[in-house]
Amino acid sequence: MINALINRPALGNFPPADWAKVLKEGILKVAPKGLNQVFTAMAGSDANETAYKAAFMYRRQKERGGAHVEFTQEEMDSAMKNELVPGSKPLSILSFKTGFHGRLFGSLSTTRSKPIHKLDIPAFDWPQATFPQIKYPLDQHKEENEAAEQKALKEVEDLIVNYHAAPCAVVVEPIQSEGGDNHASPKFFRGLREITKKHGVLMIVDEVQTGVGATGKFWAHEHWGLETPPDIVTFSKKAQTAGYYFGLDELRPNKPYRQFNTWMGDPARALLFKGIIEEIERLDLVKKTAKVGDYLFKGLENLSEKFPGQFENLRGKGMGTFIAFDNPKRDRFLVECKKVGVNIGGSGQSAVRLRPMLIFEEKHADILLEALEKVAGRLV
Amino acid sequence: MINALINRPALGNFPPADWAKVLKEGILKVAPKGLNQVFTAMAGSDANETAYKAAFMYRRQKERGGAHVEFTQEEMDSAMKNELVPGSKPLSILSFKTGFHGRLFGSLSTTRSKPIHKLDIPAFDWPQATFPQIKYPLDQHKEENEAAEQKALKEVEDLIVNYHAAPCAVVVEPIQSEGGDNHASPKFFRGLREITKKHGVLMIVDEVQTGVGATGKFWAHEHWGLETPPDIVTFSKKAQTAGYYFGLDELRPNKPYRQFNTWMGDPARALLFKGIIEEIERLDLVKKTAKVGDYLFKGLENLSEKFPGQFENLRGKGMGTFIAFDNPKRDRFLVECKKVGVNIGGSGQSAVRLRPMLIFEEKHADILLEALEKVAGRLV
Numbered sequence: 001m002i003n004a005l006i007n008r009p010a011l012g013n014f015p016p017a018d019w020a021k022v023l024k025e026g027i028l029k030v031a032p033k034g035l036n037q038v039f040t041a042m043a044g045s046d047a048n049e050t051a052y053k054a055a056f057m058y059r060r061q062k063e064r065g066g067a068h069v070e071f072t073q074e075e076m077d078s079a080m081k082n083e084l085v086p087g088s089k090p091l092s093i094l095s096f097k098t099g100f101h102g103r104l105f106g107s108l109s110t111t112r113s114k115p116i117h118k119l120d121i122p123a124f125d126w127p128q129a130t131f132p133q134i135k136y137p138l139d140q141h142k143e144e145n146e147a148a149e150q151k152a153l154k155e156v157e158d159l160i161v162n163y164h165a166a167p168c169a170v171v172v173e174p175i176q177s178e179g180g181d182n183h184a185s186p187k188f189f190r191g192l193r194e195i196t197k198k199h200g201v202l203m204i205v206d207e208v209q210t211g212v213g214a215t216g217k218f219w220a221h222e223h224w225g226l227e228t229p230p231d232i233v234t235f236s237k238k239a240q241t242a243g244y245y246f247g248l249d250e251l252r253p254n255k256p257y258r259q260f261n262t263w264m265g266d267p268a269r270a271l272l273f274k275g276i277i278e279e280i281e282r283l284d285l286v287k288k289t290a291k292v293g294d295y296l297f298k299g300l301e302n303l304s305e306k307f308p309g310q311f312e313n314l315r316g317k318g319m320g321t322f323i324a325f326d327n328p329k330r331d332r333f334l335v336e337c338k339k340v341g342v343n344i345g346g347s348g349q350s351a352v353r354l355r356p357m358l359i360f361e362e363k364h365a366d367i368l369l370e371a372l373e374k375v376a377g378r379l380v
Numbered sequence: 381m382i383n384a385l386i387n388r389p390a391l392g393n394f395p396p397a398d399w400a401k402v403l404k405e406g407i408l409k410v411a412p413k414g415l416n417q418v419f420t421a422m423a424g425s426d427a428n429e430t431a432y433k434a435a436f437m438y439r440r441q442k443e444r445g446g447a448h449v450e451f452t453q454e455e456m457d458s459a460m461k462n463e464l465v466p467g468s469k470p471l472s473i474l475s476f477k478t479g480f481h482g483r484l485f486g487s488l489s490t491t492r493s494k495p496i497h498k499l500d501i502p503a504f505d506w507p508q509a510t511f512p513q514i515k516y517p518l519d520q521h522k523e524e525n526e527a528a529e530q531k532a533l534k535e536v537e538d539l540i541v542n543y544h545a546a547p548c549a550v551v552v553e554p555i556q557s558e559g560g561d562n563h564a565s566p567k568f569f570r571g572l573r574e575i576t577k578k579h580g581v582l583m584i585v586d587e588v589q590t591g592v593g594a595t596g597k598f599w600a601h602e603h604w605g606l607e608t609p610p611d612i613v614t615f616s617k618k619a620q621t622a623g624y625y626f627g628l629d630e631l632r633p634n635k636p637y638r639q640f641n642t643w644m645g646d647p648a649r650a651l652l653f654k655g656i657i658e659e660i661e662r663l664d665l666v667k668k669t670a671k672v673g674d675y676l677f678k679g680l681e682n683l684s685e686k687f688p689g690q691f692e693n694l695r696g697k698g699m700g701t702f703i704a705f706d707n708p709k710r711d712r713f714l715v716e717c718k719k720v721g722v723n724i725g726g727s728g729q730s731a732v733r734l735r736p737m738l739i740f741e742e743k744h745a746d747i748l749l750e751a752l753e754k755v756a757g758r759l760v
Contacts, residue, residue, distance in 0.1 A: 005385055008620045008649065042422040043643055049484045053501055060500040076495035082503035091502055103641055104429045105504070106485030115456035116637050120440040121433055122471055123462035124485070124502060237642060240388045257496050261483055262617060263423055268648060269388065 004267040011040070011264040022267060026274030027243065030212075032219045034229030035245035037252070040265030044208035044236035045102030048171065051232045051244040052093050052106055053259060054251050055169035055202045059091060062200070067254035092126040092165035094156065094201075098348065099131065100178035101171055101206050110171055113179040113348070127163040129156045131176060132184050136313040149188040153195060160199045169202035169232070174220035175316075177209035180348015181324030183315050186224040193226050202231040204244075212238035213280060213358050216290030216320030223319070238358075240276065241269035285358040286320075293320035295362050296354070299369040300325065307376040321360060324353040329379055336375040342368060384647040391420070391644040402647060406654030407623065410592075412599045414609030415625035417632070420645030424588035424616035425482030428551065431612045431624040432473050432486055433639060434631050435549035435582045439471060442580070447634035472504065472545035474536065474581075476511040478728065480558035481551055481586055490551055493559040493728070507543040509536045511556060512564050516693040529568040533575060540579045549582035549612070554600035555696075557589035560728015561704030563695055566604040573606050582611040584624075592618035593660060593738050596670030596700030603699070618738075620656065621649035665738040666700075673700035675742050676734070679749040680705065687756040701740060704733040709759055716755040722748060 009016055027038050039054070041047040061067055078085045095101060095110035102108060103117055109124040111117055132148040135141035160167050172192065176182035196203040210220035212235070217223055221230060229247060236242035243265060253259040280286060297317050304311035309328065316323035327333045330350045337344050347353045356364065389396055407418050419434070421427040441447055458465045475481060475490035482488060483497055489504040491497055512528040515521035540547050552572065556562035576583040590600035592615070597603055601610060609627060616622035623645060633639040660666060677697050684691035689708065696703035707713045710730045717724050727733045736744065 005648070006652065008652070042426070043641065045641060046422070046426065046484055052485075053483075056502065057500045071495065071499055075499060079495045079498040079500075079503075080492060081508075082489055082498075082505060091500075103433075104426060104484050104486060105432075105489070109462055109485070112460060114637075115451065115459045116635065118459040118462075119451055119455060119638070120437045120459075120471075122436065122504060123459075124504075125462060128461075255496065257494075258499070261423065261425060266646070266649075268385070269646075272386065272388070 004271055008263065009267065010262045011267070012260050012262065016267065019267065022270055022274060026270055026277060027239075027241070029274075030218055030277055031245050032221065032229060032233045035233060035247040037247065038243050038245050039259065040241065040243040040270065041236075042263065042265060043102075043242050044206075044234070045104045045107045047208065047234040047236055047242040047244050048101045048110070048204075048206060049104055049106040050259060051204050051234050052110075052169065052171070054232065054244070054246065054253075055093065055204065056091055057253065057258060058202065058248075058251055059166075059168040061250065061254060067250065090125075090165035092124065092163065092167050093204075094127050094129060094159055094163070094167035094170045096131040096172055096176070097128050098179035098182055099171070099173055099176050099206075101173075101208075113176075125165060127159045127165070127167060129159055131179075131182055132188060134183055134185075134315075136315055138317075145185070146187075149184060149191070152184075153188065153191045156192065157195050157199070160195070160201055167201055169204050170196055171204040171206055173206045173208075174210045174215070174223070175319070175322060177353070178347055180351040181315060181322075181353045182348070183319075189221070189224040190226060193224075193228065193230070196231075197228065204232040204234065205230040206234050208234055208236040208242075210322065211235045212276070213286040213289055214238065214320050214355065215322045216286065216293055216318070218280075218286050220319070220322070238276075240272045241265060280358065283359075289320040289358055289360070292360055292362055292365055293323065294318070296321060296365045296368070297323055299365060300372075303369065303373055303376060306373070307380065310376045310379060316354075321354060321356050324351045326350045327352055327379075333375060333379060336378055337371065340371045340374055342371045384651055388643065389647065390642045391647070392640050392642065396647065399647065402650055402654065406650055406657060407619075407621070409654075410598055410657055411625050412601065412609060412613045415613060415627045417627065418623050418625050419639065420621065420623040420650065421616075422643065422645060423482075423622050424586075424614070425484045425487045427588065427614040427616050427622040427624050428481045428490070428584075428586060429484060429486040430639060431584050431614050431626075432490075432549065432551070434612065434624070434626065434633075435473065435584065436471055437633065437638060438582065438628075438631055439546075439548040441630065441634060447630065470505075470545035472506040472543065472547050473584075474507050474509060474539055474543070474547035474550045476552055476556070477508050478511055478559035478562055479508075479551070479553055479556050479586075481553075481588075493556075505545060507539045507545070507547060509539055511559075511562055512568060514563055514565075514695075516695055518697075525565070529564060529571070532564075533568065533571045536572065537575050537579070540575070540581055547581055549584050550576055551584040551586055553586045553588075554590045554595070554603070555699070555702060557733070558727055560731040561695060561702075561733045562728070563699075569601070569604040570606060573604075573608065573610070576611075577608065584612040584614065585610040586614050588614055588616045588622075590702065591615045592656070593666040593669055594618065594700050594735065595702045596666065596673055596698070598660075598666050600699070600702070618656075620652045621645060660738065663739075669700040669738055669740070672740055672742055672745060673703065674698070676701060676745040676748070677703055679745060680752075683749065683753055683756060686753070687760065690756045690759060696734075701734060701736050704731045706730045707732055707759075713755060713759060716758055717751065720751045720754050722751045
C-alpha cells in the first residue's frame with residue numbers, strides 16, 4: 001500500500017508483483033456480469049477513448065480476417081500520414097444528442113451536451129442519434145414515450161447502415177447525466193443491444209457517472225435485463241480510478257503497444273476503489289441506496305404537488321438516489337439551496353440533479369426535503 | 381497529506397483549502413522561466429491535449445477580437461454538429477515526423493513515431509514537418525547538419541503558411557525520445573521560436589520525457605538560450621503528475637467549463653512531485669546529473685572506439701544522462717543486456733537509449749559501462 005502511494009509504476013511495462021491481486025480483489029470483483037477483463041485508465045475521458053480505440057481495432061481486425069493477419073505496408077504508410085488506406089470507408093463512433101462522454105478530442109467528438117465544451121475544438125465527423133425525449137409523469141405518456149423510443153432506435157439503425165463514416169460502436173449513458181438526467185426505458189436499451197448485435201457494432205455503456213451504486217444497482221445497466229451483456233462498460237468518478245470492462249477475447253490487443261500508455265492507471269487509486277468496494281459490501285450500501293432513493297422520491301412527489309411547476313418532470317423512480325427534476329428558475333433555485341446549506345448541482349438546461357453519497361440515509365433525506373421545501377417556498 | 385491520499389477531490393469545482401499552497405511550493409516552484417501559470421492534468425497525453433485545446437481557443441479568441449467577444453449562435457450550432465462555421469478554415473496542430481506526443485485521439489494525431497501506435501485509429505488531417513536528421517559525430521558534419529536544420533525550418537514555415545488546415549501551434553520535443561532520441565541544435569529551436577513568433581503560432585514544448593533534470597538542466601529547453609520563452613511547456617513522467625505551464629494571460633480560458641474536467645490531476649501525485657523537487661534541491665541532483673552524464677558519455681566514446689559500429693551515432697553530449705546510440709543488432713543487444721543484469725530500453729528503429737534515475741552516480745556508470753562492454757564483446 002505504502003509502495004503504491006510513494007512510487008508510481010509504469011504499469012504496462014513494470015506492474016508490481018501484487019497488481020494482479022489488487023485487480024482481482026478490487027476492480028474485477030465488481031465487474032459487470034459477462035465482462036471478465038479490464039483495461040485500466042486515468043479518468044473518464046481516457047477510459048472512453050481507449051474503449052473507442054479498442055472498438056476501432058476490433059472492427060478492422062474482423063475485416064482483416066483475424067488477429068493473426070499482419071498489417072500491410074500500405075496500411076502502415078497510410079497510418080503514418082493520418083490517412084485511411086485509399087478506398088476504405090472512414091470509421092466512427094455513434095453517440096446520442098445531449099450525451100456527455102468527456103472532453104479530450106475523441107471523447108469530445110462524442111459529447112453533445114453543450115456548446116461550451118466543444119467550441120473552437122476540432123472534432124471528428126461522427127454521427128449523432130436523437131436520445132428519446134421522455135415525458136413525465138410516465139403513466140400519462142406511455143404511448144408517446146414508446147413511440148419516441150422506437151423512433152430513436154430507428155434513427156440509430158439508419159445511421160449504422162447509412163452514415164458515410166461507419167460506426168464501429170454506439171456509446172450511451174444509462175442516464176444522460178451532464179446533459180440533464182435524461183432517462184430511457186429498459187426496453188429502449190434492450191432494443192439498442194439488439195440493433196448493435198444485428199449489425200456487428202459494439203455497445204459501449206458509459207457508466208462514468210451512473211456506476212458504483214447510486215442507482216440502486218452496482219451498475220445502472222443492471223436495470224435493463226439485457227439478454228447479452230454490453231460489449232464494453234466504462235467507469236470512473238465514484239470508483240476513484242477509471243477504465244473499461246470487456247468480455248470478448250477479440251477485444252484484447254493483438255500486439256504489444258497497440259493499446260498502451262506509460263501509467264495505465266494508478267495503483268494508489270485502484271487500491272482506494274478496492275477499499276470503497278469493501279465498505280459498500282460491509283454496509284450493504286447499494287441496497288440501502290435503493291431504499292433511501294424510494295423514500296426520497298416519495299418526498300419529492302409530495303413537494304411537486306405542493307409546489308406546482310417547481311419539481312417538474314420528476315425522474316429517477318426506482319433508480320436509487322439518482323433523481324432529478326426541472327425547475328424553470330433553476331439557477332436561482334440552486335443559489336437559494338446554497339443559502340440554506342445545501343450544495344446541489346444543475347445539469348442540462350433546467351435540471352436540478354441529486355447526487356448524494358452512498359452513505360446518505362433517510363434522516364439526511366428529511367433534512368434535504370425540508371431545505372428544498374424552504375427554497376421552493378421562496379420561489380413561489 | 382493523508383487527506384489527499386484517501387480522498388480524491390474534484391479539483392475544478394472543489395479544490396482543497398491548501399491546493400494553491402501545494403501548487404506554489406511544488407509544481408509552480410520549478411515552472412520554466414517566463415511561464416508562471418499551470419493547468420494540471422493526469423498524464424502526458426491529456427497534458428498535451430489540453431495544451432492543444434488552449435491553443436485552438438487562443439487562436440479563435442484572437443480572430444474573434446478578444447476574450448470579451450461572445451460566441452455567435454452559428455458558432456454554437458456548428459460546434460454541436462462537430463462542424464466548422466461555414467466558410468472558416470480548419471485548424472490544426474503541426475508536429476514533426478518521428479515525434480511522439482501521446483496515444484489519445486488528438487495527441488495520437490500528432491504522434492508520428494511508429495505505425496503500431498496509429499494503425500486503425502482515426503486521426504485528424506494535421507500537418508507534419510521533417511525533423512532534421514542530424515549526423516554524427518557532430519564535428520565532422522557541421523555543414524550538412526546546419527543545412528538539414530535550415531531545410532526543416534523552411535518546411536515548418538511553408539506548412540504554417542500554406543497547409544489547408546491552419547496550424548495554431550507547433551508541438552516539439554527537445555529530444556525526440558520514443559522516436560529514437562533524435563536531437564537538434566539550440567540554433568534550430570531558436571529558429572523555430574522565431575518562425576512561430578513571426579506567424580502568431582504557439583510553440584508547445586513537450587517535455588514529458590525530457591523534463592525534470594535528466595538532461596542536466598531542470599527543463600531540457602533551457603539548453604537553447606531562447607530570447608522569449610516557449611508559449612506552453614507540457615510535463616509528466618518523472619514529475620509523477622502532469623500538466624502544462626504557460627505565461628500568456630490570454631491562454632487562460634475566458635469562460636468556466638471551457639477547459640475543465642472532474643479531476644484536473646491528482647493532489648496525491650502533485651504532493652509526490654513536491655517531495656521529488658525537494659529531494660532534487662537537497663541533493664543538487666540536476667547539477668550532479670550533468671556531471672555524471674559527461675563521465676558516462678566519455679566512457680561510451682571509449683567503447684565506441686573499441687567496438688566499431690556498435691555504439692554508432694553516440695548522442696546526448698552535454699545533455700546529462702539523456703544519452704543514446706544506435707546498434708545494428710539493437711534487439712539482441714538489449715536481450716544480452718538483460719542477461720548481464722541491466723534493463724535498458726530501445727527507441728526508434730535501432731536506438732539504445734539510456735534513462736538512468738537522477739540518483740545515478742559515477743560508480744553506477746562504471747558498472748553500466750562494464751556490462752555494456754561485456755555485451756558488445758558478445759556481439760562482435
